[in-house]
Amino acid sequence: MPTTLSLVSLPPSHKLHIGLFENVTNAAHLHSQLLARNTEYEYAFIDASILVSNLQPLSAAFRAIHDLLDPTVGLRTPNVHSETVFSLSPTHNITDSYRRFGISPSSTAILVIKILDTTNPEYSEAETLKHLISIISGDEIEFTTENIRRFTDLAKVKKYYKLKDLGYVDELYKKKGREVKSKSEEEGWRDLEVAVLGQMALRSLV
């Protein structure tokens, strides 16, 4: 089942409906519907290969909802879903952000997010989740960091998030021939995750 949750310090009525899918076969169709602005397909479709943890898409959604609800900020893109994809980006280039972090016709692992104001009388959680599942041809798996990391394309993440300085100090020490305490795999993932979150957080700043 997809996950339904609300984010801390945002109105609890704004709920995220999140589904993670692998072996997706209809990415080309989803992509074309997005381009056609078919409102049936108003979702944040994220290519899972640029994700490193569950916090990363949640943080993007947080920013999107935050900006949506703050009248002094507002959205930079057509809706809160496109804004979520844009919020994954460390830069202000909207077109690039769709291309890099949104789905492409060849995507096979996809994270889908639907954000809804549940105070709307027409809202039904069951219907929302049903629709979310119905539009994706693929296998739904649990939205966990463990699952997400199965799809991560490290080279792409490092390139898109401009992480060439990640772990600079240790590299410096290695170059000088010093012994550097090796990090566990988990520590490596954690460093990558917070580096990505940090780059996303700095996007807003001119």
Place this chain on the structure above:
Amino acid sequence: MYDRDHTYEFENIIKMSNPQLFGNTASSKPFERILLKQGAEAHVYKSAYLLPTLPCLIKARPSKTYRHTILDVRLTKHRCISEARLLNRCRLMGVPCPALYFVDDKQGEITMEWIEGPSVRDFLNSALELGVEDTNELDNTKLGKLMEDIGRIIAKLHNIEVVHGDLTTSNLMLRKLEQETADECEALPEYDVVLIDFGLGQVSASDEDKAVDLYVLERAFLSTHPKASALFRRIIESYTDNSVSPAVVLRRLQEVRLRGRKKSMIG
């Protein structure tokens, strides 16, 4: 390995020096803001980011009514951005500090990783109170190891051309490490040193700025405890080992010590 006979229980000291942080956090509502500190410039809150299970720290800069609104907005925004950038630079490049989660530059608020643990200041006070005064025998004790860690983290910071600007023992935290790492070897510390509060920091390659960083820390140490001078020597040794250009900075530190942080000025 450290000698158990004449030392202390690290864990107990940590609990004693900051008991409220070890209370039952489940009973409190973590996503409400709890005001922790109201400083001259910033208010610091504990809260949660995204999920109730992810504690965070929010640093807010309330507007100052004494100054012109335009100037106030400009400064608040500028400082918020500058601090966020420094945090990100340090964490990315490998200097242990809180991870950057979210920046609201309109409100002047930074949301960052919550660091669980006491400050080095609180820890040292407790340790010294408990009678860990024989600072000449620091070798192989965890206190000595702690000083090495502090020297290393400052060297790392300076290696990436960042100066902290307010390097006191209150701005160095001890964070409990993941259990798996701690179990690998008994001699390893169970705590990691983390730098916090980059509000006065800046990117700088200046030897003078780096020397003043060390000088401010030295003063903070000496005012904590008269016997802390031996501890500080260990920090400098470790800094020397880990800095890429220690000689020029330490020479400058001598000069700063002689004249004080302040330069002599014409009247």
Place this chain on the structure above:
Amino acid sequence: MTIAIGLEGSANKLGVGIIRHTPSKPAEILSNIRHTFISPPGEGFLPKDTAIHHRSWVVKLVKQALKESGVKVEDVDCICYTKGPGMGAPLQSVAVAARTLALLWDKPLVGVNHCVGHIEMGREITGADNPVVLYVSGGNTQVIAYAEQRYRIFGEALDIAIGNCLDRFARTLNISNDPAPGYNIEQMAKKGKHLIDIPYTVKGMDCSFSGILGFIDMYAGEMLSGVEKRDAETGELITPEDLCFSLQETAFAMLVEITERAMAHVGSTQVLIVGGVGCNERLQEMMGIMARERGGSVYATDERFCIDNGIMIAHAGLLAYSTGFTTPIDESTCTQRFRTDEPLIKWRN
């Protein structure tokens, strides 16, 4: 009961004051007079000319002060003079005058730190018990707090003093030096309304004004040479009044910020402003807002005590004299550099 004469001449003001201390009573100001060397617009006061001014006025002022106070020479306990910091030549002229009086009347000499004079007089007049002190004048910008028999400097301007910044700015704009450039800037600033973006440089408890001066000198220079400057929002022309306004708003915000940081650091809620720039009502107002928000208050004095004067030298000198301190004639030098944290403040706990 003790009486002291104080002679001050570290900059362009020559001041003579006579004070009486009576145990457990407030100090009595018997006389406090001043004569200022005013240079033409666009010019600062040069040490040589200022020294000539002091030498030619000191006898007149001492005579007048004695006459006003009704004090007889034999009732005077000590002669106090400014040892420093300040400009060399003017300091020397006044030191020579003080030495002469001491030898002539056979009275002990007391050399006084100018900054300590300001602080002690400020405390005496306002009743502020243990405040953080902001000392702002032509030559000094310091945030000071008392601890263990010293006035310790917590923060200061790292390059030029705020008063110097204001004075030099006035010269750029050809603002009159009469009665004081800072006073004229303050009056013009009241008519300014557009805030222009000026460098704001604070590092912890220290600050810097040279960047401001360089920027505003350039900006004003362009304006005076006919380049039109307009406000970004309203499109209205920027006037010299706007420059004065922007300079004050920016520079004073820096001063209030470093003062607040020092107050938080030492845990004090009182703040005392002393020195010539301390007369500025906008600075006092801003400091007051900050202090109130911290649950405290601001203490300031008027121009009689803010601006360099002889009475503060007499007062601080007499406090030192009461603890047994005197300056032997052969050590009665003066010094351009004399830090506020050097003198031992024996009269305080």
